[in-house]
Amino acid sequence: MSITKINVVKEKEVKQSSFEVLNNFMVRSPLLSLDFFHKQLSNPQLNNLNLDDTLLFFKNIVENNKEIKEAIAVSSMSLLQSIQQITPDSKLKNKRNVVKGIFRYLNRISTRTTPFGLSASVGMGRFSTCNTSENYASLKKYVQVDMEWATNLIKLLESDLSIVRQLKVKLNQGIMINGSRVKLNYSTDSVNDKQGEQNYVSTSINYNEVVEQVFEHSKEDIQFDDLLHKIYSTHSDVDIEIIERFIYELVKQEFLVTELRCSNEDTDTLKHILGILSEKNNIHVIGAELHDIYMNIKEYESATLGEGLSLYMDITEKMKQIVQVKNPLKVDLISLNNDYYIEETRRKDIEEIVELLCKFTAWNGNISNNDLKEYHSRFLGKYGLDREVPILELLDKELGLGAPNGYQYPPQNEGNIEQSFGLGHVDRVFLDKITECYLTNEMELSITDQDIETLKSQVVEKIALPDSLDVYFFRNVGNDKQYEFILGPNPYSTGAGTTLGRFINYLNDSDREFWREIAKKEQELHPNSILAEVLPTPINNRNLNVCQIGERRSHQINITNNLHTRNNINLNDIVIGATHESLFIKSLSMGKEIIPLASHMLNPSLCPNIYRFLIEIGQQKTGNNYPYIFSNITNLGISFIPRITYKKFVLAPARWNIKTYSFKECKNEEEFYKHFKVFREKFNIPKLVFLVHFDNRILLDLENKIHLNDLFKETKKIKDNSCISLEESLYTESTDINHSQDCKEFVFSLVNRKKSIIKDDENIEFSKKLPIISDKERMEYPFENWIFVKLYCVNDRQEEMLGQYLYQFIKENNWYENFFFMRFKDPEFHIRIRFKANTEILIHEGLPIIIKWINTLKELGIINRVTFDTYDPEIERYGGVIAMEKAEKIFYLDSLISLELIRKKRFENFSVSKDILAFINVNHYMKFFKSDLTKQIEWLDKRIEYKEFLKEFRENRDEYLNYFKKFVVEDTSLLTVDESQLINLLIIRENALAEYVEYIKLLEQQGILYSNIDNILDSLIHLHLNRLIGINREYETKVLTLYRHAVHNFNFQYTI
Incomplete structure (x- = not known):
């Protein structure tokens, strides 16, 4: 195998990585070993079996292995039933489907590490001075009720008024009052699935006196009956039953939530529900059934793997009789007492490769949320700086901007443009090298320590590395030991410990403490902000299964609000503001910036807009240059992509793409065998490959007809302008009969050692608690x-x-x-x-x-x-209501001055240049806010790069300093006629400026100035240059920079 190398200069000294790999890591393993795949699924005898014999071969594997049988039942009861019912006399199509189903499932449980029911286990490992890779795991099941089933059970219980009468209720914090209507931000009935299409339905009611009273009394939890009598006490002329039905309707529509609804941090949902019911006098008719189910679950949980199938089937049948869902139980497999150790020396290698991949992303042009960037621009256009908008108002289409484009719950697609993502610099460099490999028949592209500089497009001074992340690697268990780790196909998750989140309640105390310590390290990177856990309400309640996490952060944001929250930041306490660079989130009551995060892997796009919005702003604040993953290149559908490596790491296995036309002429399997053999020889495709289509991966032996049949069927499904991929597998059949070969995936958690360059917004005075x-x-x-x-x-x-x-x-x-x-x-x-x-x-x-x-x-x-x-008006930007009135007087006088200067320049051949006019007007504003030149330089240095425009300043230095002398020192003896006219014009706004500055300084002393004085000066100068010169931010920066150079030079000559 020949190798292409990119050559550049080696760095002279090794620096400490920006990332620290934490000592504990997650280990994910399929239920069965790779040996099972090689001996059973890749068995050469399968090439000689007909369909009936193949069916019998696979059926016997399942029937004779109780662990496999139970694992299939947990993942797909319908498949197990089909296996049990199929016979040689069944229809040909049914037999083929069962063979394919068994083959794929057995393939998964021996080759794929992604946790799914009992098909793969989760455990923990640690770095150590020794390396033990032959520990045999003790596996334990952990069983919970499925959250879709639990949510529907709660609805069933809440449909009984006799139960609700005994429950505590609380106002759903996701309400938005607009005049005579009150709208609910989101409820579990907001999205309806009709004929495969999702329809969003908003809920609103009249906001009248009774509703207002109900809301007021239920801001804190209150017994339903107590709430009823409070309302009746002020409306005794109305039948109490009518009032009860009205309040009950608010419960059913979820304006009020009951204590049955538990937090995502609750570790046992059914236990929580039973605990609430047992406190009440009248237990629901199904209470006893639920208790029996709970005890059966605990019994099944303790049963040895393979010994619990009948109990599992019995439990699920009982549960479906109460609430009908496809999978009423959530089962996870945990590896106990199995500390998998990796050599301590590997930590440094992992830190190095992760930082390098993150830098690849930065050099390639960053990961950017374009919809959020566009939304930030719209926010500035509507609200400007310094204004803070309640989050529910902002996301409401009628009152605010609505959600960013592309958000779905509720839909927000106005003006949404299909975005095209072009190739970045790093993409293009790799693409060129891949093309070279293709032309020279080379199978591997290796990046060395001397190569990295080639991939830099230009010096990136500030690389926003993530605060923390999880990164996934496979340990190479093949015969080729040149490479130790293989980067996973979806190689990272945002936030260290998020992969572990859904399993954390099953692990021991030390592992749970490790998980919480990560959050503390993240908080230390943002000492002036609060990192808050956002508890979601996904559109599909089954997705709550991945959100059941333990307590981790000091504060939380609960989207719908329930009665089991701690240190909750209410939605009506959250406001959104903006700097020139980005949006920020603030708690009004605490006067602090909030950075919302999630400790699990639920996709925010599957949740209501408000959850997604919070999470995406939080992600902006915690770095955006996550590891580069070659997806831009693989998505191009290139026929062949060589293996890409760096030191001991495989960053991208070799990949071959099969297009629509590749095997279009093959009418049957025999023809496909012949054509594919030629195809494989032409492209030098190895025996073992993964068939990849989007997130689906299945290991294939290309010398086995069962596997080729599966591949042939997939080629027939390829749509136009699409492809499927074959990705090399580094797994090889073990030649050591005493060594069981296991496929393991490692999830390493990394935290940034250095303070993030995305600093908490220090210029924003979050501590102010001024009214909206x-x-x-x-x-x-x-x-x-x-x-x-x-x-x-x-x-x-x-x-x-x-x-x-x-x-x-x-x-x-x-x-x-x-x-x-x-x-x-x-x-x-x-x-x-x-x-x-x-x-x-x-x-x-x-x-x-x-x-x-x-x-x-x-x-x-x-x-x-x-x-x-x-x-x-931008009231907050200019200090407050009264301050705005005084600012408007300055706008008036400034407009008069600007119109006069525009007229003189256009019609009177006014001799003072545009640059000098801008320069002098900047000085005129400056001297009222900051008479000391040193203070002016400090203000300017926060806004411009002082090394810019030096050449232009030096070329015109004497002219700038001459004007400085005339207008700063006010040496009127040197003035021309036009310059004298300019001074007279500037006098027009002096009294108004002096009065305004004095007033906002008084507000600042009293702590009631909505903005800060430095930002107000910035806004006044920006608005003046807008009037005088036009819309040109670059020109404004140039003027301020040239003025800064002049102040710096002049400060050595004069004392003002």
């Missing part, structure tokens, strides 16, 4: 106090529009108290103008004049569209 400003205080509807008009202007005529037509309009009219303008894109360019006056003047005087002026602009071809809108 209501829409009533905020919104200015048309003609109440303001007219807000958007003039969609031809882009290349905007200076003409402002410097001539708006300037002239302002000069000729005085009916308004003040006005201001700004430039905007949404995405079309337009000019936003707001006029303030009392309602009578706005309607009877202002509006007719504006309409006449608009018609003139339309005839001149200056504008092509006009809209009138509601004025939603």
